[in-house]
Amino acid sequence: MDMSDDAADVQRVLAGDVDAYAALVDRYYDRCARFAIRMLGNRDDAEDALQATFLRAYKALNRYQERDRFSAWLYRILVNQCRSIAARRAHRERVFVREEALLLNAPDRTPNWTGEEEEFVQRVLSELDPLLREAFLLKYIEELSYEEMSALTGVGVSALKMRVKRACDRLRDRWERIKND
Amino acid sequence: MTDSELHPYVELIAREARRPVVTDPVARDRIMAAVRAASAPGHRFLFWRRAIEPRSFRLSPALGGLLAAGLVGIGVIAGGLSTNRDGRAMAGQSSVAAAGLPVSDTVVKFVFLAPQAATVSLVGDFNGWDASKVPMVRTPNSGLWTVTLPLTAGRHLYQFVVDGTWIPDPSAPIAGDDGFGHANSVKLVQKGSAL
Numbered sequence: 001m002d003m004s005d006d007a008a009d010v011q012r013v014l015a016g017d018v019d020a021y022a023a024l025v026d027r028y029y030d031r032c033a034r035f036a037i038r039m040l041g042n043r044d045d046a047e048d049a050l051q052a053t054f055l056r057a058y059k060a061l062n063r064y065q066e067r068d069r070f071s072a073w074l075y076r077i078l079v080n081q082c083r084s085i086a087a088r089r090a091h092r093e094r095v096f097v098r099e100e101a102l103l104l105n106a107p108d109r110t111p112n113w114t115g116e117e118e119e120f121v122q123r124v125l126s127e128l129d130p131l132l133r134e135a136f137l138l139k140y141i142e143e144l145s146y147e148e149m150s151a152l153t154g155v156g157v158s159a160l161k162m163r164v165k166r167a168c169d170r171l172r173d174r175w176e177r178i179k180n181d
Numbered sequence: 182m183t184d185s186e187l188h189p190y191v192e193l194i195a196r197e198a199r200r201p202v203v204t205d206p207v208a209r210d211r212i213m214a215a216v217r218a219a220s221a222p223g224h225r226f227l228f229w230r231r232a233i234e235p236r237s238f239r240l241s242p243a244l245g246g247l248l249a250a251g252l253v254g255i256g257v258i259a260g261g262l263s264t265n266r267d268g269r270a271m272a273g274q275s276s277v278a279a280a281g282l283p284v285s286d287t288v289v290k291f292v293f294l295a296p297q298a299a300t301v302s303l304v305g306d307f308n309g310w311d312a313s314k315v316p317m318v319r320t321p322n323s324g325l326w327t328v329t330l331p332l333t334a335g336r337h338l339y340q341f342v343v344d345g346t347w348i349p350d351p352s353a354p355i356a357g358d359d360g361f362g363h364a365n366s367v368k369l370v371q372k373g374s375a376l
Contacts, residue, residue, distance in 0.1 A: 014222060022213050029212075033204045047208055054212045061222035063310050121197045140187075140195040168191050175190035 006070035013061055021061075025054055028071060031142075032078050038137050039082045041126045045089060049081040056081070075142075076152050079134065086130050124174070128167055135163035287370050289332050293317065293341045293350065296324030303328050304347070305339030305365075312342040338365040 006027075012020035032053065036046035057064075057077050064073050125133055138149045139160075146157045153160070187195065291303050303315040307330070317326035326341075338356055340347045349355055350366035 016221070018217055018221075021216055022209070025209050025212055025216075029209055030201060030204065033208075034199075034202045037202045038198050043205070047205065050208065051212050051215060055215050055219060058216045059219055059222055060310070118200075118202075121194060124194055125198065136195075137198070141198045168188065171191045171194055172188045175188065 010061060010064060010070065013058070021058055024070070024074075028074055029054075031071075032074070035075075035078060035137060035142060036082055038122070038125055038141060039130075039134060040085060041122050045085050049078065049085050052085075053078045053081045072148065072152060079138075079152060082134075083130075124171070127174070128170055132163050132167040132170065135160050136167035139164045287332055287334055288329055289368060289370055290327060290329045291317070291339070291341075291350075293326045293343075294324055295326055295341075295343050298326070298343045300342075300344055301326040302342045303330070303339060304342055305337055305368075307332055307337055307339070312345075317341075332368070332370045334370050337368045337370060339368060340365055 009020045009023050036049045040046050138144050146160050149160050150157050301317040302312045304310045304312050308314045317328040319326050340349050349364050353366040356365045356367045
């Protein structure tokens with residue numbers, strides 16, 4: 001994405017053209033939705049996070065400074081919104097109800113993407129501690145550098161590396177358990 | 182760790198999680214509806230709307246005294262009751278008017294030490310976080326920057342903008358991350374307090 005597109009849209013919004021904000025929403029909605037759904041594990045919470053993120057970003061648009069990438073700024077808001085929603089619902093029961101029919105053959109099969117596979121991935125991710133899940137998603141799903149992750153989360157690079165490593169270790173342990181059962 | 186070092190199972194999970202998700206097609210419309218119903222960013226346009234709306238307010242005797250002393254230019258908002266005596270007060274007065282600050286009977290003085298700074302301004306929830314609205318004035322030979330504002334009673338969040346960099350007030354409590362990656366300072370204003 002050309003950063004000047006974002007900057008131009010931001011300027012149009014600040015000049016009073018509310019519809020210009022729709023271009024920013026369209027540009028980043030899908031990517032933000034993927035992170036929110038993977039992070040929160042269900043679409044209702046993810047949609048709440050997305051709505052709050054885009055609304056908060058709009059209201060604070062005059063605080064966005066062009067030397068930052070708009071996407072990074074928006075992502076920082078999204079990560080915080082996801083953290084807030086995850087904390088609020090911490091007492092609630094997990095929403096995943098189906099068993100993982102695909103689990104035993106997971107590394108060898110070529111998935112034919114259906115609702116079951118999506119639920120399977122969500123279930124696996126949901127078993128990670130939220131901080132490990134967040135770091136894993138930012139690294140391997142959003143494919144950010146550790147420096148970008150640090151700027152976005154406020155967490156140091158070494159701590160983030162440790163979280164990603166632990167997330168990978170947890171997933172590997174999970175696979176070993178499945179294999180040995 | 183690089184992708185090539187990932188355990189096959191971890192790589193599978195990452196690959197599957199990278200797939201696009203199916204989203205509600207009307208979710209973006211709901212977001213834009215909420216955006217259109219919200220006030221404009223930083224209330225830039227709210228100020229003008231408020232400026233032309235008839236409204237009433239009262240000034241306490243305490244503020245009247247301050248006005249008489251030329252410390253606060255709230256008279257500008259009231260319609261030209263300018264009593265300023267020097268250039269510094271005039272700067273404060275224009276800031277108050279431009280910022281669209283709420284009419285209040287409580288004035289608060291903000292002070293920040295920045296001897297090397299070329300410009301310092303005050304941003305907060307009371308001026309739409311707009312760094313151009315409340316410039317602070319350097320006190321000669323001290324490195325202190327000050328501005329005096331009328332604020333409504335209650336809890337206000339603010340920061341200083343020093344040569345373009347947002348900095349919390351080191352002498353005030355911190356409210357924590359506001360969701361935008363900023364740690365704001367907190368000012369509790371009690372009704373009737375001054376400076």
